[in-house]
Amino acid sequence: MKNGISMIPFGLLSGFMDGKEIRIIELAEEGFRFRLSEKAASPESFLVCFYDMEQADYHEIEIRNYTIEEDNVSSELVEFCMEYTVLVNSESYRQEVRKLQGQYSRYIRLKLEDDDEELARALTGYPEKKPVNYYSLEERQNYSLETAIEIDRPELYREYLQNDIKQLIEQCYEWKRITGNQLDSNKQNDSPDNKSNIGHGLNLNRIYIGNQFCHLLFPDEKELFMMLEKAYKESLGITIAFSYIREFMLKPIEELINRLAQWCKEKDACIEIVINDWAMADIIAKQNAELAIKKSEAINEMRQYLIPCLGILLNKRKKDPRFPYKKGDKSLYSQNNLNADFYRKYLQSEFGIQRYEWESCGYEQEFPQGKNSLHLPYYQTNTSQYCPLYAICTTGNRGIQYLVKECSHYCSIYRLSYPKHLNITGRFNSLFGINKELLNHPEKIKAYANAGIDRLVIGWE
Amino acid sequence: MKITAGLGSIDEYIRFAEAGADEFFCGYVPYSWAKKYGTVMPLNRREVFCYNVQLGSYSELEILSAMIKKYRKPVHLTFNSLYYIPQQYPEIAEIIQNCMKLGFCSYIIADPALILYLRNHGTDCDIHLSGETGEINSRMVDVLQRQKLKRVIFHRKNTFEDMQSVIHTEQLAGGERAQTEFEAFILNEMCQFSGAFCNSLHCDEMGYLCRVPYHLEKIAKKDRLCMQVITIAVTLIR
Numbered sequence: 001m002k003n004g005i006s007m008i009p010f011g012l013l014s015g016f017m018d019g020k021e022i023r024i025i026e027l028a029e030e031g032f033r034f035r036l037s038e039k040a041a042s043p044e045s046f047l048v049c050f051y052d053m054e055q056a057d058y059h060e061i062e063i064r065n066y067t068i069e070e071d072n073v074s075s076e077l078v079e080f081c082m083e084y085t086v087l088v089n090s091e092s093y094r095q096e097v098r099k100l101q102g103q104y105s106r107y108i109r110l111k112l113e114d115d116d117e118e119l120a121r122a123l124t125g126y127p128e129k130k131p132v133n134y135y136s137l138e139e140r141q142n143y144s145l146e147t148a149i150e151i152d153r154p155e156l157y158r159e160y161l162q163n164d165i166k167q168l169i170e171q172c173y174e175w176k177r178i179t180g181n182q183l184d185s186n187k188q189n190d191s192p193d194n195k196s197n198i199g200h201g202l203n204l205n206r207i208y209i210g211n212q213f214c215h216l217l218f219p220d221e222k223e224l225f226m227m228l229e230k231a232y233k234e235s236l237g238i239t240i241a242f243s244y245i246r247e248f249m250l251k252p253i254e255e256l257i258n259r260l261a262q263w264c265k266e267k268d269a270c271i272e273i274v275i276n277d278w279a280m281a282d283i284i285a286k287q288n289a290e291l292a293i294k295k296s297e298a299i300n301e302m303r304q305y306l307i308p309c310l311g312i313l314l315n316k317r318k319k320d321p322r323f324p325y326k327k328g329d330k331s332l333y334s335q336n337n338l339n340a341d342f343y344r345k346y347l348q349s350e351f352g353i354q355r356y357e358w359e360s361c362g363y364e365q366e367f368p369q370g371k372n373s374l375h376l377p378y379y380q381t382n383t384s385q386y387c388p389l390y391a392i393c394t395t396g397n398r399g400i401q402y403l404v405k406e407c408s409h410y411c412s413i414y415r416l417s418y419p420k421h422l423n424i425t426g427r428f429n430s431l432f433g434i435n436k437e438l439l440n441h442p443e444k445i446k447a448y449a450n451a452g453i454d455r456l457v458i459g460w461e
Numbered sequence: 462m463k464i465t466a467g468l469g470s471i472d473e474y475i476r477f478a479e480a481g482a483d484e485f486f487c488g489y490v491p492y493s494w495a496k497k498y499g500t501v502m503p504l505n506r507r508e509v510f511c512y513n514v515q516l517g518s519y520s521e522l523e524i525l526s527a528m529i530k531k532y533r534k535p536v537h538l539t540f541n542s543l544y545y546i547p548q549q550y551p552e553i554a555e556i557i558q559n560c561m562k563l564g565f566c567s568y569i570i571a572d573p574a575l576i577l578y579l580r581n582h583g584t585d586c587d588i589h590l591s592g593e594t595g596e597i598n599s600r601m602v603d604v605l606q607r608q609k610l611k612r613v614i615f616h617r618k619n620t621f622e623d624m625q626s627v628i629h630t631e632q633l634a635g636g637e638r639a640q641t642e643f644e645a646f647i648l649n650e651m652c653q654f655s656g657a658f659c660n661s662l663h664c665d666e667m668g669y670l671c672r673v674p675y676h677l678e679k680i681a682k683k684d685r686l687c688m689q690v691i692t693i694a695v696t697l698i699r
Binding site for chain 1: 502511521523550577594623627
């Protein structure tokens, strides 16, 4: 066809022949060509759907006035399909063709220049500041949120073991920003559980120990049990966060879980376990089931010593600081598979999971029924089991990666720094976005309480 | 050992089959899905419109089905997004059932919720567990085998030792599980992070987040929580 473009991707150009989806293999202003596995039987109409890249939506053109003729199939597909040419005389059709051809050509040109920043600028206006949609703040006076501090690397474990919890959180910039850092020693003894009373109605109730993203940042066992003892004495709730489990870690982890269960039994205390691997979910479920058998109790009636929580690596959702620039219906991001009732029921019945770990990642989320913890202000966007930071520190190239067995913890000294407007940082083996909105306006946390969050977990950079 | 090749268009099938490919995988995204969800909630991990990486159109599947009958090199369809939203599960089940009518029996899936949904609703397709599901280890495979998997696909950061151990464990399980198939990637996406743990955008209008320029910097001493002192103390003790 004259000035025809072949094989425009189906996402950009779709077609229907009397309701049957067809592949348009060439597009021109005078018409189009398509192919079928069988003979086309005098169609009544065609519907050609043009994707508008600026509006992120389709324009559909119905064509009833056309001529159609069968072509000779010249390719090796000759024995499998028939090809047809449809000639169209429609100004609206021609306008759509010109627009699509123009947008597609422009896209190809931008990609060929191999400059992602220029591509994003041309197509989205990035990185000019865009308004961020946020929860509308309702005035809610008496919200109650459990609050936890997260320690997830060796230097924090050592700091915690050497100092009082209040001294530890005094050093946490994020804690001070979000809670207001109003330590009121007069109110401490008023709390029946002797928990630290911090300002803004937020009390420190719990400590998260462990790293959800890097298996090499989990404390060694001696350190872990020392921290458990300390947290127990300080009457803090305890959550231990595990990451993914490599094959070689399965047996040691299972043995550790057995020892943790034993510790809980001796203290008559329960601890939460953040699960980021399906193997761990099974290990905890089996541990709880075995205990139920020993006690001759029904598992759902028994007090569990180890309470599983679904971690960030298994609670998947799109997270990207450039989210405001994404084209399309972004309200779809508010949900994920945990909003599906059947899935939550499965997680509960199979593994006993009723708490889910989330992150504040820059847009409104619809939290499901159940117990929901919100980690802030950092949210994970990318993780690699072969540490990229270790790769760049040892080889100069982030891509030359392998499984690290003995880690030098370069992440305690180095991080990856990104353009400021992105608000992301490379820590450990991962990239993290930073929700500056909550750091700058912690009063917006109230809205999360309205949305179903019952616990805040504050992390460090 | 077989070679599985990615298919971006049915036009590639014959020449790849004649070049030695034993199997193929590809994406099929009907217009109804693209119109409703765009690239915001993609059906698979090819989260773009501007590239020929999906087959598109049911009529292409019909043509492909005929080619498969002749060349006998099966094609697995990918529904491997890391998650979907509640309303999408019945829609995907319907798409899969329509594809099964044409003879497409095997599906690469990453979302455990989708696997569960299909099995709960009696969809008896072959499921290939995608490496995008999470860390692949023998216990995790054991858990997901409760949903009857045909194949396990190792992700790009599984070592040979990992693979050997997982395969050996499956063989020891016996019965149907001893027949579990395994697949590993050689195709490199040039991605420095793990697909299962990559939640950033891969769209037409912006580059990949992991390719944004960065530099290595030292964490400021004041931010290191006296780490240097502690490190020296630990070193001395050792």
